[in-house]
Amino acid sequence: MRTVALDAMGGDKAPEATVMGAAEAVLTKPDLMVKLVGDQAVLSLLLARNGVRGHKRIVIVHAPNRIEDDTKVDLSIRLRTDASLIKAIDITRNGEADAIVSLGNTAVTAAAATLMLGRIPGMTGRPAIATILPRSRKRRTILLDSGAMVDCKPEQLRQFALLGWAYALTTGIVEPRIGLLSVGEEPTKGNAAVQEAHKLLVGTRGFIGNVQGHDIMNGEADVVVCDGFTGNAILKEAEGFFPYLKSVAKANWLDALLAFLLFRRIGKVLDYRVYGGCPLLGVQKVCIIGHGKSDHVAAKNAIFAADRAVENDLVGNTSRLFSE
Amino acid sequence: MRTVALDAMGGDKAPEATVMGAAEAVLTKPDLMVKLVGDQAVLSLLLARNGVRGHKRIVIVHAPNRIEDDTKVDLSIRLRTDASLIKAIDITRNGEADAIVSLGNTAVTAAAATLMLGRIPGMTGRPAIATILPRSRKRRTILLDSGAMVDCKPEQLRQFALLGWAYALTTGIVEPRIGLLSVGEEPTKGNAAVQEAHKLLVGTRGFIGNVQGHDIMNGEADVVVCDGFTGNAILKEAEGFFPYLKSVAKANWLDALLAFLLFRRIGKVLDYRVYGGCPLLGVQKVCIIGHGKSDHVAAKNAIFAADRAVENDLVGNTSRLFSE
Numbered sequence: 001m002r003t004v005a006l007d008a009m010g011g012d013k014a015p016e017a018t019v020m021g022a023a024e025a026v027l028t029k030p031d032l033m034v035k036l037v038g039d040q041a042v043l044s045l046l047l048a049r050n051g052v053r054g055h056k057r058i059v060i061v062h063a064p065n066r067i068e069d070d071t072k073v074d075l076s077i078r079l080r081t082d083a084s085l086i087k088a089i090d091i092t093r094n095g096e097a098d099a100i101v102s103l104g105n106t107a108v109t110a111a112a113a114t115l116m117l118g119r120i121p122g123m124t125g126r127p128a129i130a131t132i133l134p135r136s137r138k139r140r141t142i143l144l145d146s147g148a149m150v151d152c153k154p155e156q157l158r159q160f161a162l163l164g165w166a167y168a169l170t171t172g173i174v175e176p177r178i179g180l181l182s183v184g185e186e187p188t189k190g191n192a193a194v195q196e197a198h199k200l201l202v203g204t205r206g207f208i209g210n211v212q213g214h215d216i217m218n219g220e221a222d223v224v225v226c227d228g229f230t231g232n233a234i235l236k237e238a239e240g241f242f243p244y245l246k247s248v249a250k251a252n253w254l255d256a257l258l259a260f261l262l263f264r265r266i267g268k269v270l271d272y273r274v275y276g277g278c279p280l281l282g283v284q285k286v287c288i289i290g291h292g293k294s295d296h297v298a299a300k301n302a303i304f305a306a307d308r309a310v311e312n313d314l315v316g317n318t319s320r321l322f323s324e
Numbered sequence: 325m326r327t328v329a330l331d332a333m334g335g336d337k338a339p340e341a342t343v344m345g346a347a348e349a350v351l352t353k354p355d356l357m358v359k360l361v362g363d364q365a366v367l368s369l370l371l372a373r374n375g376v377r378g379h380k381r382i383v384i385v386h387a388p389n390r391i392e393d394d395t396k397v398d399l400s401i402r403l404r405t406d407a408s409l410i411k412a413i414d415i416t417r418n419g420e421a422d423a424i425v426s427l428g429n430t431a432v433t434a435a436a437a438t439l440m441l442g443r444i445p446g447m448t449g450r451p452a453i454a455t456i457l458p459r460s461r462k463r464r465t466i467l468l469d470s471g472a473m474v475d476c477k478p479e480q481l482r483q484f485a486l487l488g489w490a491y492a493l494t495t496g497i498v499e500p501r502i503g504l505l506s507v508g509e510e511p512t513k514g515n516a517a518v519q520e521a522h523k524l525l526v527g528t529r530g531f532i533g534n535v536q537g538h539d540i541m542n543g544e545a546d547v548v549v550c551d552g553f554t555g556n557a558i559l560k561e562a563e564g565f566f567p568y569l570k571s572v573a574k575a576n577w578l579d580a581l582l583a584f585l586l587f588r589r590i591g592k593v594l595d596y597r598v599y600g601g602c603p604l605l606g607v608q609k610v611c612i613i614g615h616g617k618s619d620h621v622a623a624k625n626a627i628f629a630a631d632r633a634v635e636n637d638l639v640g641n642t643s644r645l646f647s648e
Contacts, residue, residue, distance in 0.1 A: 151515045181557060212560045213560025213564060214563050215564070229515045236537025237537035251460070261582050262583055262586055265582070266569065266579060
């Protein structure tokens, strides 16, 4: 039995989406327990509405408050023990849960989880946020960092490679291939940090050398490593691509129709909800941060992502890589 | 009368595409002269085939050799005066032409042009390569740097903003809006160089603050400034997007058909050939570097881009910005 602590009050559609997602998750997986952290009265009502009140694998942990998105993240955040996010992280830290899932603000969640769970020994930078990109109906590329560390030293890029490798394994990728994002294939291409990181990475298991922007989605690598500034710019550019194509197509009715039909169909393949959330890698427990817009399907899949990471011993594998 | 020196031997489809492009250019524009730099015999034959041998606004400048793509760019490159690229830059430098256009290797052309033409006073980094991105049927976003300078100091990012602003004017954008690429809108977002550059840019004409990855194509800014590492990654990612969508669509015949039809139609809007080439900004003469795959249409448009930049006094305007 694995236990996931869910910040039931985090996310735009919480607590309805979180409770419904949790209910579906426990009904689907018989060896999974979810601890819903949030307002007892509200959650209890919603559990009843979803027909799972009294279910022995869904438990409410009372935490009546919530962390606002614009909360300043500092040490004092830990003292807000009545906030759902903090309580959920806390019960994960003390072993009452194996993993924490939140659909709340990414920066706040990442910062609180880092402060409270601590980094795995050997990590020198901040934990990285990885994004899972669907490159086909079946295959994914894991990109990290997505924006947690905007200024990276070469050693931090090397550590991202280890974090990404360990995470890729838990998603079912056998022998993950790690690429370092650069401006050319040759080891001498790239900015100063990337050129140095390349040297550090030579000989690392799975390292295939430099990859470029167009390789992110073509399957050249399973894990693409870059600093958080570049990663963030790339991910946001990719997010803007469908709206851009639609706006270009809009000028002509036939183009608009073709675009509508195509994106409606392809959209299912590329649906972020399938991945459920982004792992925060490098902390001492499994932590999955979902999209703020997550509905119950995304919430359920975020819980499954956490469950899979625990089952495949993400933290243990990562720690071993860092102690080698 | 404006004169463009064309490296007639540069590019995958040269000299056929370059001569044909030049012929179309002079037949279209009555106040334009093209100096075709390359092998006299070959070019003469091709001029005849295009029906413009003896045309008084198309002149051959003999340079029998060509620079190979893998040429090491150092000071000795200037000594290869019989290579078409070097000769074309040389006659631009000494005033026999107002601008140089090459469809040859970007890095080699940029380096040779920088060495031979010199930077405008006040430029402290390398000249930037700007890329023109079509964000709709009528509007463009200018992104710089595209990869010339992968490690940028804040002052260099500030200079990119000035270069982009001056270039945007020559493309017909009135009061260009300049955005600094970052990971959030607030001035405090970004890596160290970007945060510092933001401070330097406050008060600069046209500066609208930070923009993000999704803003590149949504019209938030006319000029997007970033370091060459990020710019290169972003442009290559964008290049990979159509192939990616096609590969996703391929798995299903209806998706594949929709994608084929849509991209065939939209492709015309997004055709790189319309823009002809990327300007090298910050050198003392107009220099346009075209795509290596350019055909005669792209070659013609690269010549027109150079002509427009000369007509609108790109170098004069840029120099004035830097001396303010």
